[in-house]
Amino acid sequence: MKSDLKNTIQHLGPGILMATAAVGGSHLVASTQAGALFGWQLFAFIIIVNLLKYPFFKFAVTYTAKTNKSLVEGYKAHNTALFCLFTLLNVISAVVNTAGVLLLTALLLQYVLPFQASLTILSIGILFTCLLILLLGHYKALDKASKIIMGFLTLSTVIAFVVALSNGQVHPEPAAPISPFSMAMLGFMVALMGWMPAPIEISAINSLWIKAKHRQKHINVKQTLFDFKLGYGLTLLLALLFFSLGALLQYGQDKPIELAGVAFSKQLIDMYALTIGEWSRWLIATVAFLCMFGTTITVLDGYSRTINESYTLVAKSPKKLMSWILMAQASLGLIVILFFKANIKDMLMLAMTLSFLTTPFFAWLNYQLIKDELFESESMLIKILTGLGFVFLVGISVLFVFWKVF
DSSP states (O other): OOOHHHHHHHHHOOOHHHHHHHIIIIIIIIIHHHHHHGGGGHHHHHHHHHHHHHHHHHHHHHHHHHHHOOOHHHHHHOOOOHHHHHHHHHHHHHHHHHHHHHHHHHHHHHHHHHSSOOHHHHHHHHHHHHHHHHHTTHHHHHHHHHHHHHHHHHHHHHHHHHHHHOOOSSSSSSSSOTTTTTTGGGGHHHHHHTTTSSTTHHHHHHHHHHHHHHHHHHOOHHHHHHHHHHHHHHHHHHHHHHHHHHHHHTTSSSSSSOOOOHHHHHHHHHHHHHOGGGHHHHHHHHHHHHHHHHHHHHHHHHHHHHHHHHHHHHHHOOOHHHHHHHHHHHHHHHHHHHTTOOOOHHHHHHHHHHHHTHHHHHHHHHHHTTTTHHHHOOOHHHHHHHHHHHHHHHHHHHHHHHHHHH
């Protein structure tokens, strides 16, 4: 029994890495704020969004597990022009999303530290530490760290949720609840969906993590899909738990819900301290920081892998180029932070909104790679979710652009 469990854990990796990348901004920020701002109105919506994006993440895993090729290789073989467009959008997403998660990590560290420190200095320190870990250890260090971080975060969040649920909603329902489904809230809804459960280009990153895992240990298709489903299920569970904490502990309160800054970090940690106990404040603050730190590492590693893969396929570059790409990505992300640090909320909204608007394109690319034989082997439920997902993602994107322009 012990050996079976140990064997199962050893086979885990890419799916848990994807969960680590997902849980950062979309869960700590977007899910919590959705519950805090609108109560329980968006509970079912979060489930629906995760379900409608699920097939396009799964297609990436299925393709790589059955062909032993990364999505990036598949894009290049399928259509060179679309591959070039993917690479361009991926570079933009790499810089913007690196800046977004790095900024959140620095904010949480600023809260944890017993002394005042500037966001710029903290961001540089976090970047340096992440780069050191990746340049020295790469996938092995990332694989092990992600399992530990996710374990701590999941356990503490489940405990906080159970206590909060037993105590009931802290604040009374507002006399005039705000509807999240009005046009005035469309910007927030699009941002919420952008990083829920993760930017969809993470699917290309996940396929490269799968290949890296396979180089360490032989894993069959069934084991690979189990790892993915476990990771994806964990992201959905945590999204609902964070959402519920926001609805139970913050919804209906008199003071405004902070969307960014140190004040946001305080409100986030307060949720845990109010439920588990004041003794847990600094423990949870540290766990939340480690969660965002893990997200920053995975985002840096993942995007640099895909950019390196794209360049290698075109220029036959040496593998050591990935280190230079990693440092360039980190530097450009830091420049974006320096530009936006006076308005953190706009930085995060930009990152999340851009992720959603590129989602239909990345989803369509993933579908193109498996639309023939591999898609035929999928269940009827996946086929239905695929069709509904396309209609939903394209429809909301067009509506948002029309709303912004006109």
